[in-house]
Amino acid sequence: MFSESASQYANNTNQVVEVAIGDIDPNSNQPRKHFDHQSLEQLAESISQTGVLQPILLVKDGERYQILAGERRWRAARLAGLLRIPSLIRDADQVSRLEIALIENLQREDLNPIEEAAAVRSLMDECGLTQDAVSKRLGRSRPAIANLLRLLTLPQQIQDMVVEGKLSAGHARALAAIDSRTRQIQLAQLAVDQDLSVRQIEVEASRREKQQKPGVVQPAEFEQIENRAREAFGLRVSLKGTLKKGKIILSYGDQSELENFLDILEGVR
Numbered sequence: 001m002f003s004e005s006a007s008q009y010a011n012n013t014n015q016v017v018e019v020a021i022g023d024i025d026p027n028s029n030q031p032r033k034h035f036d037h038q039s040l041e042q043l044a045e046s047i048s049q050t051g052v053l054q055p056i057l058l059v060k061d062g063e064r065y066q067i068l069a070g071e072r073r074w075r076a077a078r079l080a081g082l083l084r085i086p087s088l089i090r091d092a093d094q095v096s097r098l099e100i101a102l103i104e105n106l107q108r109e110d111l112n113p114i115e116e117a118a119a120v121r122s123l124m125d126e127c128g129l130t131q132d133a134v135s136k137r138l139g140r141s142r143p144a145i146a147n148l149l150r151l152l153t154l155p156q157q158i159q160d161m162v163v164e165g166k167l168s169a170g171h172a173r174a175l176a177a178i179d180s181r182t183r184q185i186q187l188a189q190l191a192v193d194q195d196l197s198v199r200q201i202e203v204e205a206s207r208r209e210k211q212q213k214p215g216v217v218q219p220a221e222f223e224q225i226e227n228r229a230r231e232a233f234g235l236r237v238s239l240k241g242t243l244k245k246g247k248i249i250l251s252y253g254d255q256s257e258l259e260n261f262l263d264i265l266e267g268v269r
Contacts, residue, residue: 016055018084021077024058024065027101034115034163035075043072044079052077055086057104065089069104099123103137113169114159117151131234146234150176158188167191170198177236178205179251219243233261 056070067074068090077085090100102119105111111119123134131149135142151159151172158175161167167175171191175184183205191201206223222239229237229248236251252258 016086016088019058019065019087019089021074021083021085023063024067024074024085024087025061026071026074027067034112035072040072040076040079043076047073047076047080047082052082052086055088057100058087058089059091060089068100099137112163112165113148113151113172114162117148120145120148121152143232143234147173147176147230150234155181155185157185161188161192168198171196171201174198174201174205177202177230179236235261 052073054070054073056073057068058065059068065087074085102123105119120134120138123129123137124131129137131145132142135145138145151162151169154162154172154176158167158172162169162172167188171188175188178184178187187201187204190196190204196204219242221243226237226239229235229250233250238249238251240247240249250261252261
């Protein structure tokens, strides 16, 4: 179906060409770090029967090519024994490579939440983008980006649980709202052992907080207000006092959370 060769590629960047699989290298900035072997074998079997239906996206890298998007298809094509793979070739500088790879994967592939958060962090660090700029490129709200990045502040043990599918992104977000890393790990393990829901984690965290501060009874409305503020600012939020008078405490886990909050303040001037 694809008769053009890579050597025939000229200026038409929408032209599909066939590139030798051995001339292609994976992108070191690829957000996806884990490829399920069983899923790859299933895709390889499908490719053996029908071929690669959607071309991968490449950039010329000296005498070789680097993958911008489609590494899973490339890996499966190798498993299927293909010698060449249909490709689209783009010209892109290093920054654009990372941005294209990230956005294409976020839109087309099912990254786990930790891979997704790490990819967004890479996009910000390597491309010098703010959370606001990233949110616009990805079509997501800034609080959603902030909450995603907060997953990277979790202990590695919990991040591994998320990567392995033992905890959902919702569980991880609930755990990220807890100040104590020890309590985060304890509740994460409890969630895995007892198959707790996200809501149960939130209730358990709230219950333990009250146990640590006997005699303090917070208004019932505080929990809803704290949750809404957490979504808006991407920070840990706690209210102290009564409905008539008290304090709002915002806590940040790293410099990126603080910078995001400053971006929000700039936007309300």
